Amino acid sequence: MANELHRRYRWFRRQTHTAREALVLTRDEQWLFEQDDVERVTESDWDPDLSWMTDDERRQEHTVEVYALVRPCADHGRQCRHTEWLTSVCNVVDADQNYARVLFAELATELMAE
Numbered sequence: 001m002a003n004e005l006h007r008r009y010r011w012f013r014r015q016t017h018t019a020r021e022a023l024v025l026t027r028d029e030q031w032l033f034e035q036d037d038v039e040r041v042t043e044s045d046w047d048p049d050l051s052w053m054t055d056d057e058r059r060q061e062h063t064v065e066v067y068a069l070v071r072p073c074a075d076h077g078r079q080c081r082h083t084e085w086l087t088s089v090c091n092v093v094d095a096d097q098n099y100a101r102v103l104f105a106e107l108a109t110e111l112m113a114e
């Protein structure tokens with residue numbers, strides 16, 4: 001277990017700026033893995049705001065997504081209206097797998113801070 005956490009820590013250390021940040025993300029990703037009732041969700045962002053891009057950038061194709069942590073309805077699953085959206089971030093542009101993993105860990109940090 002300690003080795004596994006250390007491996008993950010090293011992974012976060014490569015993605016982030018500071019050791020402290022990496023430590024927090026390692027801890028919070030672990031916490032997220034332990035939450036049986038919290039699901040990671042990625043959906044298309046149908047109302048993206050790309051106004052911050054240059055015109056050239058905006059002309060290219062982009063994937064814009066919403067990342068969320070949700071607590072699915074215990075009886076009916078995620079598509080049910082009882083599903084709680086715990087925290088989310090929208091307007092995520094062209095995220096690769098690494099960035100997605102960091103994002104979910106950051107969302108876990110937000111959730112733990114509440």
Ligand SMILES: [Zn+2]
Pocket residue numbers: 073074075076077080081082083
């Ligand atoms: Zn329900």
